Amino acid sequence: MKGLPAKATRQHTKNHNSRLVLRIIYEDEAISRADIARKTGLTRTTVSTVVGELIEQGLIEETGAGQSSGGRLPILLRVAHEAHSVLALSFEDTQIVGALVDMRGSIQRRVSLSLYGYRPEELPGYLTRLIEELRADVTTHILGIGLSMPGIVDPVHGIVRRAVNFGLVDVPLRQWLQDQYRLPVYLDNAAHLAALAEYMFGDGAASGNLVVISIGVGIGAGMVLNGALFPGDGFGAGxxxxxxxxxxxxxxNCGNVGCLETVASVPAIVRAARKWFSDPSSRLRALAPSAAAVDLDIVHRALEAGDPGVASVVEEAGYYLGIAIAHIVGLLNVERIVVTGAVAVLGLPFLEAVKVSLARHALAPLAAMTKVELIPERSDAVLLGITAMVLDQELGLLHTRVRLS
Ligand SMILES: [Zn+2]
Incomplete structure (x- = not known):
């Protein structure tokens, strides 16, 4: 704390203590002041003061008496998670989804707006409509606005650097939203936020490190390293x-030849499968009237029906993804790598191909300790990631894992 004025130091300590206490209560669901003191190492006087402030702010509340080993029953404390919400806005391929999400990741209200006929200059109007709809007659306290966008997003300055699909280049979205709504505003890239969602709300074992690879129309990854999202120096990590x-x-599309997206994204897999349509061995013709009608669902069904051509397509996509994952493993040695997104419907044959390829392309002991998981796309993953981002920034609640209520 050297160099900070005494007042700032006190403020910082107070902030640190109140974040610590809030986090303990958040993790425990119901806990007494004495147990908080025991878990945090803070004095009981400090805990009482901090708890008093948190109650005053409406962040926590007393919830009746707990168990006692004798004597007076201790009063338990809980986070008033349904009294606060995050206003989350997620830019997707064809729509913007908005939601009010409570502190435990329950979606209280959801709206969406089709991007059909969208023009970049209409963006403020779209955002205003969604936010007004979400805020109408709202009874909870809104902690902040969080926004997710596919593309390069600078979360430090709150600027969308480049979002090709939405025609946005260097748009200072945070400033604009803050001026309009006088609320804290945070934004980040969709793949990064999907990783944050899995880290905070997912089912996997708790660990400080996690890589989540989202595969749909595009392919992007998010990395949580040592308990924090790693953005990269130019915010393009992953x-x-x-x-x-x-x-x-x-x-x-980017101008290069042979990118991972050209061989392992959903459009790439569908495109490769269509080439098998007229092959005599193909099951595709029983499932679709024409090659052009083949989509990911039909690819999945042909795979299940034992179509050898489609199986080779899925295997090849897994092979290339395995090469990319081998590089991640070699660089980071992260134990848990999650693959998610629309591609997850391809299931075990795809996952097996990824694992075989990873074993071939990475150092054996590193590959052996890496758990690659394929988890179904959760429609709310990005909304939960946005919620995690705002809870982290506003209340310091990221270094925890909570059960979805
Ligand atoms: Zn490319």
Whole structure:
């Protein structure tokens, strides 16, 4: 604390203590002041003061008496999680989804707006409509607005650097929203937030490190390292979709040839499967009237029906993803890597291909200790990630795992 004026130091300590106490209560659901003191190492006087302030702020409340080993029953404390909410806005392929989410990740209200016919200059109007709808007659306290966008997002300055699908370049979205609504505003990239959601609200074993790879129309990854989201110096950490893995591959939207997205994204898998449509061994013709009608669902059904061509397509996509994951493993040695997104419907055959390829392309002991999981796309993953971001920034609640209520 050297160099800070005494008052700032006191403020900082107070902040630190109140965040610590809030986190303990958040994790425990119902806990006494004495147990908080025991768990935090703070004095009981300090705990009482901090608890008093948190009650005054409406963040926690007393919830009746707990068990006692004799003597007076202790009063338990809980987080008033339904009294506060995060206003989350998620930009998706064809729509913007907005939601009010409480502190435990329960979605209280949800609205969406189709992006059909969208023009970039209409963005403020879209956002205003969604936010007004979500705030109408709201009875909870809104902790802040969080926003997710596919593309390069600078969360430090609150600027959308480049979101190709929405025609946005260097848009200071945070400033605009703060001016409009006088609320704290946070934004980040969708793949980063999907990782944050899994870290905070997922079912996996708790660990400080996690990589989540989201595969849909595009491919992006988010990394939680030592309990914090790793953004990268240019906020592009995890942009693995445009790492070239296939020599002599096809040209990607980004201008390079053979990017991971050209061989392992959902459109790439569907495109490759369609080539098998007229093959005599193919089951696709029994499932779709034409090659053009083949989509991911039909690819999945053909795979289940034992279509050998489709199986080879899925295996090849897994092979290339395995190469990309081998690089992540070699660089980071993160034990748990989650693959999610629409691609997850391909299930075990895809996951097995990824694992075989990873074993071939990474150092054996590192590959052996890496758990690659394929988890179904959760429609609310990004909304939960946005919630985690705002809870972390506003209340310091990230270093915890909570059960979804
Ligand atoms: Zn590319």
């Amino acid at each position: 942009e693995i979709g445009h790492v070239v893995v296939a020599d002599n591959g096809i040209r990607c």
